[in-house]
Amino acid sequence: MTLRTRWETEDFDDMCWHDVSVHGFRFVEFDESCGTAELIFDIDYILEWINEPEGFRFVVAQSTLQFHEVFGLKFSLDYVQCSAGMCAFTLSKIEREEVVYPNGFVRFKWNLEINWPMGNIEFESTGFSQWTVGEPITQTGQSLEPSQRNIC
Numbered sequence: 001m002t003l004r005t006r007w008e009t010e011d012f013d014d015m016c017w018h019d020v021s022v023h024g025f026r027f028v029e030f031d032e033s034c035g036t037a038e039l040i041f042d043i044d045y046i047l048e049w050i051n052e053p054e055g056f057r058f059v060v061a062q063s064t065l066q067f068h069e070v071f072g073l074k075f076s077l078d079y080v081q082c083s084a085g086m087c088a089f090t091l092s093k094i095e096r097e098e099v100v101y102p103n104g105f106v107r108f109k110w111n112l113e114i115n116w117p118m119g120n121i122e123f124e125s126t127g128f129s130q131w132t133v134g135e136p137i138t139q140t141g142q143s144l145e146p147s148q149r150n151i152c
Contacts, residue, residue: 009127021142025042041064057139060142062144067125070125075121076121081117082117089119099124109124
């Protein structure tokens with residue numbers, strides 16, 4: 001079986017980010033004239049959920065998720081309310097809504113719902129690209145161990 005290693009905005013409906021761990025994020029390629037930037041997430045993407053009689057196994061690969069021309073960022077993450085120790089946060093899902101401006105310009109409003117700890121990330125963007133940066137690993141856990149991850 002050959003697993004995909006690259007996705008674009010057009011693939012959104014075929015993708016799932018449930019229980020995907022986010023280890024970091026950063027901004028690059030600032031465009032001061034438009035007030036936008038590229039928003040990059042370092043994630044452990046679950047390529048496949050394998051349901052076996054003894055439980056689930058997962059095919060996981062370290063990946064980069066990059067949103068293009070981001071603006072209007074709202075970020076909320078609360079490790080205090082649930083008394084959580086510091087760890088990667090995990091996504092519940094990613095939703096999008098198309099926004100059409102009066103001049104005909106189309107963007108998406110993105111909502112990244114965080115399920116551990118509690119939180120949410122919202123912004124507008126023209127789309128995304130995602131690609132694997134590590135080899136897929138089949139394991140019982142949904143997140144990679146530090147020794148399995150490349151430093152990005």
